[in-house]
Amino acid sequence: MNTQVKFILLDSNSQRMNSAITSISQLYEHYDRVLVIAEKRMYLEQIDELLWHNSSEQFITYSLDTECYSSSVAVLLTDKQPQGSRYPTLLNIDGDLPLNSGQFRNVIELVGAEEHYKEKARERYRVYRQLGFTVTHKLLGKNN
Secondary structure, eight states: OOOEEEEEEESSGGGHHHHHHHHHHHHHHTTOOEEEEOSSHHHHHHHHHHHHHTTTTOOOOEEETTSOOOTTOSEEEESSOOSSOSOSEEEESSOSOOTTGGGOSEEEEEEOSSHHHHHHHHHHHHHHHHTTOEEEEEEEOTTO
16 A cells, blocks of 8 residues: 655644645545544644534544544544554644554644744655655745
8 A cells, every 4th residue: 555645734824724624624524434642632622623524514423542532533643653543544633753643544734933943844745755655745935
């Protein structure tokens, strides 16, 4: 399996949550199961709130990893590194290089606007290329 990696370069950090919700919604529409990982727990809690309040538009079955969840959950929000995931897609909100990233069919990396986020993303980019993954990027401007 050739892992596809897409870096989404944010124009501002205020785009992070909207970009995460948009990515999750688009993947969910295509019946894709998504593991959302973030080092900062506050990001997961913000996504939890947005998904809950967004449910009138599109209900997405999801769980925050501290809650009881079943295999029927389409989206799992977690701050733990994946181990033998049943999810074909990984959405990396702010973390380091995910362990076992080759187990995913798709990896989406949200990259913050500040230089320290970009530097960490450059390191992940190099590693993904060395692993032979197909890597693309998209600049998310103010109008996206």
